[in-house]
Each structure stands twice: as C-alpha cells, then as structure tokens.
Amino acid sequence: MSSPSIPPSLLLRASTSAPVAVNWRKHAARASVVAALAGDGGCAGSGMEQLRQGKASSSPVQEKPVMSNIGKSTNILWHDCPIGQPERQKLLGQKGCVIWITGLSGSGKSTVACALSRELHCRGHHTYVLDGDNLRHGLNRDLSFKAEDRTENIRRVGEVAKLFADAGTICIASLISPYRRDRDACRALVPDSRFIEVFMDLPLEICEARDPKGLYKLARTGKIKGFTGVDDPYESPVNSEIVIKLEEGECPSPKAMAMQVLLYLEQNGYLQA
Numbered sequence: 207m208s209s210p211s212i213p214p215s216l217l218l219r220a221s222t223s224a225p226v227a228v229n230w231r232k233h234a235a236r237a238s239v240v241a242a243l244a245g246d247g248g249c250a251g252s253g254m255e256q257l258r259q260g261k262a263s264s265s266p267v268q269e270k271p272v273m274s275n276i277g278k279s280t281n282i283l284w285h286d287c288p289i290g291q292p293e294r295q296k297l298l299g300q301k302g303c304v305i306w307i308t309g310l311s312g313s314g315k316s317t318v319a320c321a322l323s324r325e326l327h328c329r330g331h332h333t334y335v336l337d338g339d340n341l342r343h344g345l346n347r348d349l350s351f352k353a354e355d356r357t358e359n360i361r362r363v364g365e366v367a368k369l370f371a372d373a374g375t376i377c378i379a380s381l382i383s384p385y386r387r388d389r390d391a392c393r394a395l396v397p398d399s400r401f402i403e404v405f406m407d408l409p410l411e412i413c414e415a416r417d418p419k420g421l422y423k424l425a426r427t428g429k430i431k432g433f434t435g436v437d438d439p440y441e442s443p444v445n446s447e448i449v450i451k452l453e454e455g456e457c458p459s460p461k462a463m464a465m466q467v468l469l470y471l472e473q474n475g476y477l478q479a
C-alpha cells in the first residue's frame with residue numbers, strides 16, 4: 207500500500223517488507239550526516255542507500271533545534287551541510303583564506319591583488335579579488351567615506367571574504383581599510399590563521415606623486431573632503447603577516463610584490479589542501 211502523494215523512491219521498506227511512508231527530510235538529514243562522517247562528503251553513495259544498508263539507525267533521533275538571536279535577527283537556526291570547507295578544499299587542492307591588502311590610495315593595492323591573482327591562477331589555484339573601488343559600484347554603493355560608512359564597508363567585505371574562504375577560494379581583498387579596529391574585526395571572522403594581512407607600506411609622498419585618478423590633487427585643493435592621508439586618518443598596521451615596502455628607495459615591481467605574497471602562501475601550506 208503506497209501513498210499516492212509520495213514517489214516510490216521515497217519509500218523505505220520496513221522489516222515486514224511492506225513499504226512505509228517516511229519523514230523524508232528527517233531521514234535525509236541523518237543520512238547526510240552519516241555520509242559526511244564516512245569522510246566522502248556523501249559522494250560514494252546516496253545517503254538513502256546507506257540507510258538501506260543499515261549504516262544509520264532506522265529510528266532517527268529528533269534533536270531539539272537551538273535557535274539564536276543575532277543582531278536584529280531573532281529565532282534563527284544555523285543549518286549545516288555535509289559538504290563543507292574540507293571537502294571543497296580537497297577538490298581545489300588549496301586552503302581557503304583571506305589575503306587582506308591595506309594601504310593608502312595609490313599604494314598599489316589593486317596592482318598587487320591582480321598580479322597575485324594572475325600568478326596563482328597560472329599555477330592552478332582558484333582566487334577571487336574583492337576590490338574596494340569595484341565593490342562600491344554595487345554591494346557598497348550606499349556607503350560614503352565617512353568613518354561609520356567605511357566601517358560598514360569593511361564589515362561587509364570581511365563577511366563576503368569569509369564566505370569565499372569557506373568556499374575554498376583564495377580571496378584577495380584590496381581596500382584602504384584605514385581603521386585598525388575594523389581590520390582586526392575582519393581577522394576575527396576568519397578562524398585558524400586564514401587571515402593574512404598585507405600592508406602596503408609606501409610613503410604618502412609616493413602615493414600622492416602617482417595619483418593615477420587625480421584624487422589627491424582634488425583633495426589638496428579641497429574639492430574632495432575627508433580623503434585618506436590628506437584630511438582623514440590612516441592607521442598603519444602593527445602586526446601584518448606581510449609588509450610590502452621600498453627596497454633601496456625603489457618600489458618592487460608588481461610581479462615581485464605578488465611573488466612575496468605567493469611565497470608566504472607556499473611556505474605556510476595554503477597552496478595545498
């Protein structure tokens with residue numbers, strides 16, 4: 207006797223051999239957990255098959271969900287998936303992480319970000335660049351450059367970068383991020399040393415002399431207010447994993463800067479799962 211509303215594939219056979227309707231969602235969730243525990247992320251066979259083979263109890267335990275209140279979100283529940291960061295990393299052959307490039311406008315953040323992405327890509331690694339300027343064209347278009355909006359800008363990008371790292375991607379975030387507290391908050395979001403801060407330690411005079419967008423000039427003549435380094439603060443990092451600076455008075459080439467970061471990733475095991 208089968209229920210007309212439940213497809214035959216969703217029916218489990220009881221020991222009497224009579225098909226019985228089951229709470230599919232409950233069983234599927236448990237089967238997924240079993241498959242994940244087996245270490246294959248559930249790829250070697252369907253969770254349902256494992257249930258049939260008796261690898262999971264046929265009487266699923268109903269655990270009481272733990273609801274949370276986070277910020278303005280009340281009664282929310284974290285839902286885990288059997289395919290997690292370790293499985294994705296294995297597939298990609300790398301460790302998901304956040305490379306956070308901070309520095310003044312014109313210090314070379316975007317240049318390093320793109321050069322690094324290119325070098326990694328050419329070696330078979332999966333990267334994604336989150337560029338402050340670019341994100342302000344979309345996700346962060348509602349934010350200005352006043353202090354609290356910069357903080358919100360960094361918070362959002364930190365959360366997005368965290369998702370990319372969780373996806374197994376080497377996420378390269380390139381933003382002025384002038385406040386130490388905001389950068390440290392992003393670091394705290396990403397566990398297990400997966401946050402690598404790169405400080406573009408170039409003197410303001412060099413950044414200003416470059417001025418590729420003409421923004422310093424506008425700031426100096428008062429046409430832009432609150433420009434970082436001119437009439438808005440930049441708090442230099444004190445404990446960055448990587449510092450890029452002048453060597454014998456010269457700025458290293460974009461490739462050399464990218465290789466400095468790449469070497470760090472290699473030496474610290476990020477380029478293997």
Ligand SMILES: Nc1ncnc2c1ncn2[C@@H]1O[C@H](COP(=O)(O)OS(=O)(=O)O)[C@@H](OP(=O)(O)O)[C@H]1O
Nearest residue numbers: 311312338339351356359381382383384432433434
């Ligand atoms: N007032 C002011 N201060 C600093 N920068 C300004 C400002 N107004 C516009 N711009 C342009 O915006 C780019 C920086 O955006 P970010 O999102 O990285 O800034 S922040 O991290 O929120 O401080 C920055 O890009 P980069 O030059 O690539 O750093 C500037 O082109």
Ligand SMILES: Nc1ncnc2c1ncn2[C@@H]1O[C@H](COP(=O)(O)OP(=O)(O)O)[C@@H](O)[C@H]1O
Nearest residue numbers: 311312313314315316317416418457458459460
């Ligand atoms: N290593 C470098 N040597 C010489 N010029 C550089 C170097 N890195 C960046 N530049 C130049 O400096 C300017 C600012 O670089 P950019 O990457 O746009 O900085 P940011 O993203 O920090 O504003 C650009 O014109 C870029 O070509």
